Amino acid sequence: xxxxxxxxxxxxxxxxxxxxxxxxxxxxxxxxxxxxxxxxxxxxxxxxxxxxxxxxxxxxxxxxxxxxxxxxxxxxxxxxxxxxxxxxxxxxxxxxxxxxxxxxxxxxxxxxxxxxxxxxxxxxxxxxxxxxxxxxxxxxxx
Numbered sequence: 001x002x003x004x005x006x007x008x009x010x011x012x013x014x015x016x017x018x019x020x021x022x023x024x025x026x027x028x029x030x031x032x033x034x035x036x037x038x039x040x041x042x043x044x045x046x047x048x049x050x051x052x053x054x055x056x057x058x059x060x061x062x063x064x065x066x067x068x069x070x071x072x073x074x075x076x077x078x079x080x081x082x083x084x085x086x087x088x089x090x091x092x093x094x095x096x097x098x099x100x101x102x103x104x105x106x107x108x109x110x111x112x113x114x115x116x117x118x119x120x121x122x123x124x125x126x127x128x129x130x131x132x133x134x135x136x137x138x139x140x141x142x
Contacts, residue, residue: 004030004138004139004140005027005029005030006029006030006031006032006052007021007022007029007030007031007032008032009031009032009033009034010032010033010034011033011034011036012033012034012036012037012039012040012043012044014034015031015033015034015037015040015044015047015049015051016040016043016047018031018049019031019047019049022049028048028049029049030049030050030051030052030138031047031049031050031051031052032051032052032054032100032102033051033052033053033054033086034054035053035054035056035057035058035083035086035103036079036083036086037051037053037086037089037090038082038083038085038086038089039082041089041090041093041095042093044090044093044095045093045094045095050095050096050097050098050134050138051090051095051096051097051098052097052098052099052100052102053086053087053090053097053098053099053100053130054099054100054101054102054103054104055087055099055100055101055104055109055110055113055114055117056102056103056104056105056113057080057083057084057113057116058076058079058080058083059080060080061076061077061080084113084116084117084119084120085117085120085121086117087099087117087120087122087126087127087130088117088120088121088122088123091121091122091123091126092121096134096138097130097134098130098131098134098135098138099114099117099127099130099131114127
């Protein structure tokens with residue numbers, strides 16, 4: 001039995017590149033995303049890949065000072081707003097995924113970020129599955 005292969009893509013575009021590389025070599029990678037896959041969720045679904053979704057969300061930008069705020073891009077602000085919904089987009093699209101603590105600046109943020117992802121639409125049952133059954137299935141433990 002072959003071991004599962006994980007590709008750390010860390011970005012929506014690299015996820016799509018990883019899938020194309022896998023297609024070329026006949027490998028279906030498990031792809032670890034970077035948190036912005038919600039922006040191309042239809043393409044993620046079309047890849048037929050399973051994903052590892054991080055609960056690492058961007059920090060809020062400091063926009064108190066108007067002089068500093070003008071350097072904050074709309075893309076950065078929109079990503080800050082939407083990143084916690086990434087897992088719920090995967091769930092709604094029916095994409096197989098598991099959750100990881102990888103990339104968290106501080107492991108104590110895990111429960112806070114999991115609750116935030118649930119506030120943004122991730123169901124409790126899918127969160128539990130993405131933390132237990134799905135990872136075990138992906139590494140062929142079950």
